[in-house]
Amino acid sequence: MRNKSKIKRTTLSLVFFTVLMFGFGYALVPLYDVFCKLTGINGKTQRVVELENQQSHPSDRWVKVRFDANINGDLPWTLKPKVRNIKVQPGKFYEATYIVHNNFSGDVVGQAVPSVSPSVASLYFMKSECFCFVNQLLKAGETQEMLVRFEVDKDLPEGVEDITLSYTFFRVNPDNS
Template sequence: MDKPPATLHDNRLLLLKLLLLACVMFVFAWGLIPVYDALCRLTGLGSLQRPDTVGSQRLAATPLAPVLLTFDATVQPGLPWQVRPLTRTLRAVPGEFVRVDYEITNASNRQVIGQAIPRYLPAAAAEYVKKLDCFCFAQQAFAPGETRRFPVVFVVDKNVPAGLDSITLAYTVFDVPGRS
């Protein structure tokens, strides 16, 4: 026996159920944000926006070999910024404080907010570079045509392995959606 065709009432009831399900999913997704933030604070995940700490380090019995540091920056396609390190390379002895400056220019005619994310090459070097001050710790808002310089202050840990004699510190700058 064939089923009768769906009535207008049945269709409206199905639509109501689907809208209710979509609303529940939306509320659930928004409710996960504080849970995710708490999990990140608890585990230390996503700690890019906090300075590292440098404990007391004993002097090495033998002089430490300098590490060649290379600095670089890239910008997300479509972001109207120019980002460049003012120092491209330098040699630093592990345990010494290092300061380099990055210059950022908003080349557009509107305010833009961006966030820099650091990366290290080789990736294992991230464990040995302790950043104390960095423009990557916070979002940066730039007025149209504005240019600013930002310091990056860090220490290469004295426990850096002997084979790790070259480190690249690069930043990729992304647009912060909805904030510009």
């Protein structure tokens, strides 16, 4: 066999490349999140710390925010917004309440996942407080009011008149314990 050491070198570099590409597959996971966050493609809402001075000069535009609620199949809960939609002024904080009820005879932990459409609006949908930030525990038969505090950014592009904020609740604890 010719050039044994050259063969070894080529082989090792190809094996290294293979391992690298395996890692690249995993690197796609954070890359995908970053990409979606930067472009707002995924409808992921933005989180802000509320600042008092932001509230002082709301724009004179009005946009409609609709509230939508979904329950993933495994979760024995009902979820609905207290009001279906409100008119908001960009640059001002508002509160909305969802009513959640546990139909099950046991404690269940759920997690809400938000989504905003149209997806361009998601970059300008700021939340300072949300029940979706943490897991929620509901005791057997319990009903709770859950709060979300949000602001639509003043830079919201022209033409967006209508924003839908949608929540889907998923079950976190797998069984009834």
